[in-house]
Amino acid sequence: xxxxxxxxxxxxxxxxxxxxxxxxxxxxxxxxxxxxxxxxxxxxxxxxxxxxxxxxxxxxxxxxxxxxxxxxxxxxxxxxxxxxxxxxxxxxxxxxxxxxxxxxxxxxxxxxxxxxxxxxxxxxxxxxxxxxxxxxxxxxxxxxxxxxxxxxxxxxxxxxxxxxxxxxxxxxxxxxxxxxxxxxxxxxxxxxxxxxxxxxxxxxxxxxxxxxxxxxxxxxxxxxxxxxxxxxxxxxxxxxxxxxxxxxxxxxxxxxxxxxxxxxxxxxxxxxxxxxxxxxxxxxxxxxxxxxxxxxxxxxxxxxxxxxxxxxxxxxxxx
Amino acid sequence: xxxxxxxxxxxxxxxxxxxxxxxxxxxxxxxxxxxxxxxxxxxxxxxxxxxxxxxxxxxxxxxxxxxxxxxx
Numbered sequence: 001x002x003x004x005x006x007x008x009x010x011x012x013x014x015x016x017x018x019x020x021x022x023x024x025x026x027x028x029x030x031x032x033x034x035x036x037x038x039x040x041x042x043x044x045x046x047x048x049x050x051x052x053x054x055x056x057x058x059x060x061x062x063x064x065x066x067x068x069x070x071x072x073x074x075x076x077x078x079x080x081x082x083x084x085x086x087x088x089x090x091x092x093x094x095x096x097x098x099x100x101x102x103x104x105x106x107x108x109x110x111x112x113x114x115x116x117x118x119x120x121x122x123x124x125x126x127x128x129x130x131x132x133x134x135x136x137x138x139x140x141x142x143x144x145x146x147x148x149x150x151x152x153x154x155x156x157x158x159x160x161x162x163x164x165x166x167x168x169x170x171x172x173x174x175x176x177x178x179x180x181x182x183x184x185x186x187x188x189x190x191x192x193x194x195x196x197x198x199x200x201x202x203x204x205x206x207x208x209x210x211x212x213x214x215x216x217x218x219x220x221x222x223x224x225x226x227x228x229x230x231x232x233x234x235x236x237x238x239x240x241x242x243x244x245x246x247x248x249x250x251x252x253x254x255x256x257x258x259x260x261x262x263x264x265x266x267x268x269x270x271x272x273x274x275x276x277x278x279x280x281x282x283x284x285x286x287x288x289x290x291x292x293x294x295x296x297x298x299x300x301x302x303x304x305x306x307x308x309x310x311x312x313x314x315x316x317x318x319x
Numbered sequence: 320x321x322x323x324x325x326x327x328x329x330x331x332x333x334x335x336x337x338x339x340x341x342x343x344x345x346x347x348x349x350x351x352x353x354x355x356x357x358x359x360x361x362x363x364x365x366x367x368x369x370x371x372x373x374x375x376x377x378x379x380x381x382x383x384x385x386x387x388x389x390x391x
Binding site for chain 1: 323326329332333334335337341343344345347348349375378380
């Protein structure tokens, strides 16, 4: 069945078929429409890029990708903030669409920089198409607040781009990204949350939400660097965690076991927990109760890192 | 769940016990069967046979480039 974008946005999904929040299925449907309606000859690259991304995660659909247990929790964060700010109409589907497209845009851009031969140079034009479609969906949701929203988005994404460039330079120079910049990798999540505030006519929440993403991002990136330590080490990516192991003379295979038996693990777990506590405090200061619950729930994920690392080392994958 | 029952037994034994995970990891690095048996027994109170420990060591992969994308 081929639906137009507006038909997808208004389709009724029976509760029994729902996975994740109610807005997610129509939002992913709209993204599918964006991907499917890419003009030729870019359509083949766009289709190939999305399929390759899904295959790398071992999932058949975008919905499965964003609901995966190890995925960045942007779907529950967006949903919680929308509940806190009372955004519950079709604009929420537009916010979801914009967020999913922004996610694809940033993922494809990152992958293209990391492996240009795999993705092909023309993937840069798919990135442009995804970014533009994301911006259009943000504008649809934010309405009269669009100008202020796009100013915030430009500032945030410029900072993100600067850190991405710095990370690339670090990789070439075989040095780690400064530990105080690791949270910047999560900055693309900030406009997605800020857009909810602008949609709800609460623009003053925009900057605090950027601060929230930076504190939460610090916790999540510390978790990423711990969980990916073996892959980063084997690919010679100098993350702060790999660097700390190196300084201890402990960066030897099997690296996960070296990390598990090193004080470096507890130092970085404590950093993640402290940042997460700050993020929870920030959400509570602005009386965002649903968002506070979702942020606080990541504590369990951080506490499970030692067991997950051991499970990975023993060949069990991540459940 | 892990397909290997011995590995699952080890994972269950140290679940929620960070100190046990640390002791076991230090022992696994040595690949010394006796040290691994002692670490699991002392830290998690589970007895593993030499055959079971050998099976865990045999199935333990070397570091690989398994791509796990946890970040945006």
